[in-house]
Amino acid sequence: MKKKMPEFKNEKEEARFWSKHSPIEFSEEFKEEKSPFEFTMGLLKKAAEEHREKKSALTLRMEPSQIYLAKIIAKIKGDKYQSLMRRWIRERVYKEVKEHPEIENEIRKQKAHLVSR
Numbered sequence: 001m002k003k004k005m006p007e008f009k010n011e012k013e014e015a016r017f018w019s020k021h022s023p024i025e026f027s028e029e030f031k032e033e034k035s036p037f038e039f040t041m042g043l044l045k046k047a048a049e050e051h052r053e054k055k056s057a058l059t060l061r062m063e064p065s066q067i068y069l070a071k072i073i074a075k076i077k078g079d080k081y082q083s084l085m086r087r088w089i090r091e092r093v094y095k096e097v098k099e100h101p102e103i104e105n106e107i108r109k110q111k112a113h114l115v116s117r
Contacts, residue, residue, distance in 0.1 A: 005029045 005026045008014035023030065067081070074081035097103045 003025055006017065008017065070085055071081040074084040077084065097107070
C-alpha cells in the first residue's frame with residue numbers, strides 16, 4: 001500500500017516536505033496529464049533562487065604544478081579554475097554516493113539533505 005500525501009497548511013510546509021520526500025513515494029496520488037504544464041519564467045527563477053545552496057569557503061593545500069594544470073585546463077574549457085575544481089569535486093562526491101549505498105544510508109540516518117547536481 002502506498003503512502004497518502006499529507007495536507008499542507010502553506011507553501012513553506014509543503015516545500016519542506018518535498019525537500020525530504022520523492023513524488024515516487026506517492027505515485028498513486030498522481031494522474032497522468034495529456035498536455036504538459038508550463039511554468040512561468042518568474043516562477044522558475046524564484047524556485048532556482050530558493051534552492052540555490054550557499055557556498056562555504058574551503059582551503060586546500062595543493063602542489064603549484066597541479067594548480068597550474070587546472071588553470072590551463074580551465075582556460076581551454078573556457079571556465080574559471082575554481083569553478084572547474086569545484087565541479088570535479090562535486091562530480092566525485094556524487095559518484096561515491098552512487099557507488100556506495102552505505103553513504104546514502106548514513107546521509108538519511110542523519111536526516112541530511114543533498115542538493116542536486
